[in-house]
Amino acid sequence: MSLLGRLMRKTFANGVHPPAHKDRTAAQPIRRLPFASQLFIPLSQHIGHAAVALVHPGQEVVRGEPIARADGFLSVPIHAPATGIIREIRLIPTARGPKAEAIVLDVYAADGQRVLYGGSQDVERLTPAQLIDAIQESGMVGLGGAAFPTHAKLATAREKQVETLIVNGCECEPYLTTDHRLMLEWADDLRRGIQVALRASGARRAILGIEDNKLDAVAALRASFADDDRIAVEAVKTKYPQGSAELLIKVLLDREVPAGGRSYDVGVVVQNIATLAELGKLLPRREGLIERVVTISGPGIRRPGNYLVPLGTPLAFVLEQVGFTGAAGEIVLGGPMMGSTVGSLEVPVIKAVSGILALQGLVADAGTQHVYPCISCGECLRACPMHLNPSRLGLLAARREYEAMAQRFHLDACFECGSCTYVCPANIPLVHYFRIAKGMLREKAA
Amino acid sequence: MNKPPATLELRSAPLLHTPRTVEQIMRHVVYALLPLCAFAVYAFGLSAAALIGVVTVSCVGAEQLFNRLAGRVSTLADNSAVITGLLLALTLPPGFPLWMGAVAGFIAIGLGKAVFGGLGGNIFNPALVGRAFVQAAFPVAITTWHAPFMNGRFTHFMPTSLTTPFLVPPDAPLWYGALPVDTVSGATPLALHKFEHVATGTLDLFLGTTAGSLGETSAILILLCGAYLAARRLLNWRIPVAVLVSAFAVSAAFALADGQRYPDPWFMLGSGGLMLGAFFMATDPVGAPVTPRGAWLYGALIGAVTVVIRLFGGLPEGVMYAILLGNAATPLIEAVTQPRVYGTGRQSAPDKNPP
Numbered sequence: 001m002s003l004l005g006r007l008m009r010k011t012f013a014n015g016v017h018p019p020a021h022k023d024r025t026a027a028q029p030i031r032r033l034p035f036a037s038q039l040f041i042p043l044s045q046h047i048g049h050a051a052v053a054l055v056h057p058g059q060e061v062v063r064g065e066p067i068a069r070a071d072g073f074l075s076v077p078i079h080a081p082a083t084g085i086i087r088e089i090r091l092i093p094t095a096r097g098p099k100a101e102a103i104v105l106d107v108y109a110a111d112g113q114r115v116l117y118g119g120s121q122d123v124e125r126l127t128p129a130q131l132i133d134a135i136q137e138s139g140m141v142g143l144g145g146a147a148f149p150t151h152a153k154l155a156t157a158r159e160k161q162v163e164t165l166i167v168n169g170c171e172c173e174p175y176l177t178t179d180h181r182l183m184l185e186w187a188d189d190l191r192r193g194i195q196v197a198l199r200a201s202g203a204r205r206a207i208l209g210i211e212d213n214k215l216d217a218v219a220a221l222r223a224s225f226a227d228d229d230r231i232a233v234e235a236v237k238t239k240y241p242q243g244s245a246e247l248l249i250k251v252l253l254d255r256e257v258p259a260g261g262r263s264y265d266v267g268v269v270v271q272n273i274a275t276l277a278e279l280g281k282l283l284p285r286r287e288g289l290i291e292r293v294v295t296i297s298g299p300g301i302r303r304p305g306n307y308l309v310p311l312g313t314p315l316a317f318v319l320e321q322v323g324f325t326g327a328a329g330e331i332v333l334g335g336p337m338m339g340s341t342v343g344s345l346e347v348p349v350i351k352a353v354s355g356i357l358a359l360q361g362l363v364a365d366a367g368t369q370h371v372y373p374c375i376s377c378g379e380c381l382r383a384c385p386m387h388l389n390p391s392r393l394g395l396l397a398a399r400r401e402y403e404a405m406a407q408r409f410h411l412d413a414c415f416e417c418g419s420c421t422y423v424c425p426a427n428i429p430l431v432h433y434f435r436i437a438k439g440m441l442r443e444k445a446a
Numbered sequence: 447m448n449k450p451p452a453t454l455e456l457r458s459a460p461l462l463h464t465p466r467t468v469e470q471i472m473r474h475v476v477y478a479l480l481p482l483c484a485f486a487v488y489a490f491g492l493s494a495a496a497l498i499g500v501v502t503v504s505c506v507g508a509e510q511l512f513n514r515l516a517g518r519v520s521t522l523a524d525n526s527a528v529i530t531g532l533l534l535a536l537t538l539p540p541g542f543p544l545w546m547g548a549v550a551g552f553i554a555i556g557l558g559k560a561v562f563g564g565l566g567g568n569i570f571n572p573a574l575v576g577r578a579f580v581q582a583a584f585p586v587a588i589t590t591w592h593a594p595f596m597n598g599r600f601t602h603f604m605p606t607s608l609t610t611p612f613l614v615p616p617d618a619p620l621w622y623g624a625l626p627v628d629t630v631s632g633a634t635p636l637a638l639h640k641f642e643h644v645a646t647g648t649l650d651l652f653l654g655t656t657a658g659s660l661g662e663t664s665a666i667l668i669l670l671c672g673a674y675l676a677a678r679r680l681l682n683w684r685i686p687v688a689v690l691v692s693a694f695a696v697s698a699a700f701a702l703a704d705g706q707r708y709p710d711p712w713f714m715l716g717s718g719g720l721m722l723g724a725f726f727m728a729t730d731p732v733g734a735p736v737t738p739r740g741a742w743l744y745g746a747l748i749g750a751v752t753v754v755i756r757l758f759g760g761l762p763e764g765v766m767y768a769i770l771l772g773n774a775a776t777p778l779i780e781a782v783t784q785p786r787v788y789g790t791g792r793q794s795a796p797d798k799n800p801p
Contacts (some may be wrong), residue, residue, distance in 0.1 A: 016464075018460075018462045019462070103512070142665070174462065230536075246788060246789070250788070256788055256789045257788075258789050258790075259787065259788075259789040259790045259791050260789075261789070326451035328454075328455065329453075329454075329455055330454070330455045330456075330457055330461060331454055332459075332461060335457065336460060336461040336462045337459060337460040337461075337462060338459050338460070339456050339459055340459065340463070341453055341454070341455065341456050341459075341461070342454065343456050344454070347453070355491060359461055366721055370467075370469075372468040372469075372524060372565070372566070373564070373565050373566030373567065374469070374566050374733070375468055375565065375566050375731050375732050376566070376731050376732055376736040377682070377731040377736075378682060378731065378735075378736040378737070378738065378741070379466075381736060381737060381738060381785065382738060385788070386787060386788040387785040387786060387787050387788055388785070388787055389736070389737070389784060389785065391736045392736070392780075409784075410787040410790065413787050413788060413789060413790075418459055418460030419460075421460050421463070422460050422464060423464050423466070425462070425464075425466045425467050425468045425471055426467075426468050426566075427467065429457070431457060431458070431460070432458040435458070
């Protein structure tokens with residue numbers, strides 16, 4: 001890579017460069033994690049209506065069988081991640097806080113755990129409408145972390161006549177390497193998934209945006225897509241949060257999603273690379289999403305790597321398998337910039353979980369946690385990728401002037417990437433204030 | 447799964463943070479000021495050392511006192527009071543009476559900072575508030591200059607330094623008569639130019655072999671220390687660049703119009719407190735605009751106002767008032783330089799016909 005090439009590479013203004021921490025797992029091939037003896041499968045793992053359970057306690061299910069159906073269009077079904085017997089349906093702790101209803105499945109220990117449910121379908125011969133139905137049946141949601149039902153996104157894209165499918169392979173969160181591995185190891189599935197998404201959405205071309213810390217993936221995918229001139233592979237500069245859909249659209253197409261609008265409004269639909277790779281794998285076999293690739297890493301993990309984890313596996317089991325040191329600290333679901341810490345190890349892996357990290361942040365840097373007054377240094381303005389004024393927003397939040405934050409300083413544009421908080425030398429938890437402000441405004445509106 | 451459960455910390459993302467803190471920024475500003483203090487002591491001797499010490503102790507003491515009065519925890523650890531003290535001392539004439547220095551320090555923290563609620567709340571640069579106060583209160587002492595590199599500067603105080611509060615200073619020429627002195631007079635280059643039409647060489651200005659306030663004489667040294675902070679991204683480099691470019695451009699315009707009457711722009715850059723002000727005072731983030739474009743505007747305003755005061759005002763020096771004016775204009779500048787938020791204000795219609 002020439003220096004000039006690096007300098008010329010596409011990027012957006014502002015943003016931050018947190019340490020990547022990807023070295024420990026980037027070269028680790030995807031491995032399978034064993035089955036826990038009991039799986040906890042929440043009925044709501046996606047945005048939209050929770051799925052409706054189809055099973056009852058004592059019922060035997062085979063791996064891949066639907067155990068909950070979609071409740072309406074903005075919802076997806078859930079499939080049994082293992083062969084076993086339904087024990088009960090009860091409330092379990094979740095990462096988000098409130099307990100949620102989940103199906104508890106006792107896994108048959110001696111079972112071979114082959115996927116017994118499914119079959120095959122000729123994806124090529126399905127009409128776009130049939131494709132969208134088939135995608136809903138697979139239970140697919142955005143695997144980058146948003147967990148928005150994939151079929152609904154593609155259907156809206158079709159309705160809005162988008163012309164470009166952007167495939168997001170940035171993976172800008174530190175530590176996470178699942179997308180990187182998927183691009184290297186599941187290139188054929190990804191290709192099939194992109195073709196499916198193009199047909200289902202009606203988009204005429206696909207552009208893959210990949211950060212330039214994964215040039216091996218860029219080269220591999222360029223070679224494998226060389227014969228399909230609808231698919232382009234673009235390297236973009238490694239900078240957080242390049243993986244946000246808004247910024248990727250800006251960098252690849254020089255379009256801005258209008259405030260309050262969606263990517264469809266600028267003729268684009270964005271899908272995560274992991275979503276399309278899984279889709280390309282599952283759809284021809286008519287299978288449902290029952291497992292996903294998760295990066296498990298962080299200082300508290302002895303055997304970090306990229307693991308294929310059955311959905312519903314409790315964190316305690318996962319951590320035991322990968323050599324959790326047991327040291328005090330945070331267990332994070334997702335990446336360290338936008339993920340959430342969990343308060344219980346009973347929390348299961350769900351469709352939205354792209355990473356499990358054992359950090360020791362608070363214990364390690366307790367000395368730097370003193371919060372100073374804002375000295376208006378402007379670091380947050382130079383970090384905010386949406387060009388907001390976090391300094392001013394923070395001062396307004398402290399005075400509880402939430403309306404002013406929304407009306408005069410575009411609070412809604414904040415997608416909570418945390419860049420402002422990452423750079424703030426006064427240690428002001430800016431993005432936390434903004435979440436509270438949004439919550440208060442939502443409550444007031446309701 | 448029988449392992450004892452770990453203690454789980456709950457925290458709001460992001461869980462990563464840059465190692466940079468306010469305390470660290472302030473500490474490095476102190477480091478960057480130390481060479482200037484050292485040069486001041488080298489050039490002006492014992493009096494300079496005593497003045498720096500007295501002013502700094504006065505600032506730190508005032509900070510502590512006002513914290514106590516307000517019932518707040520001590521904020522000395524953030525070093526901001528030390529910076530105010532050092533900066534204020536560096537803007538004073540070397541022979542400034544020590545007791546007046548103590549008053550200046552107290553006023554700087556009390557009136558410049560504590561009344562606004564401490565660090566982050568102040569509108570004006572506290573050091574300059576202190577300086578403005580003594581400029582008004584002690585007009586003679588603040589314009590009494592001494593030449594640098596006098597013999598005996600390391601063994602004897604300048605006579606004015608030890609003035610008893612509220613009394614007339616001892617007669618300086620008599621005191622000088624007892625010492626083997628090369629130069630007694632110490633008018634600053636700006637005053638020489640304004641009142642006596644004597645030009646000082648640019649090289650002297652940049653090296654710091656002229657009379658002037660403690661820390662303003664060596665432009666080169668200020669440039670180096672400022673560059674250190676800018677390179678470590680501890681100050682907003684846009685501000686000094688804007689100040690200097692603007693001062694240069696405005697004075698160049700005047701010099702081009704009438705070279706006899708107006709000094710050349712290099713003289714403007716190197717003389718007086720412009721360098722010190724540009725790198726260390728205008729850049730105090732609390733009083734400067736937080737917006738990136740605002741920083742340029744603010745710096746440009748300070749540079750231009752400085753030149754205008756110097757050329758047309760009653761005083762030879764204008765940096766202090768220019769920066770205070772810049773501080774006052776900051777809310778206004780911020781209001782007109784809010785960044786354009788992504789997805790607003792620009793038409794981004796979809797390109798329906800991709801290539």
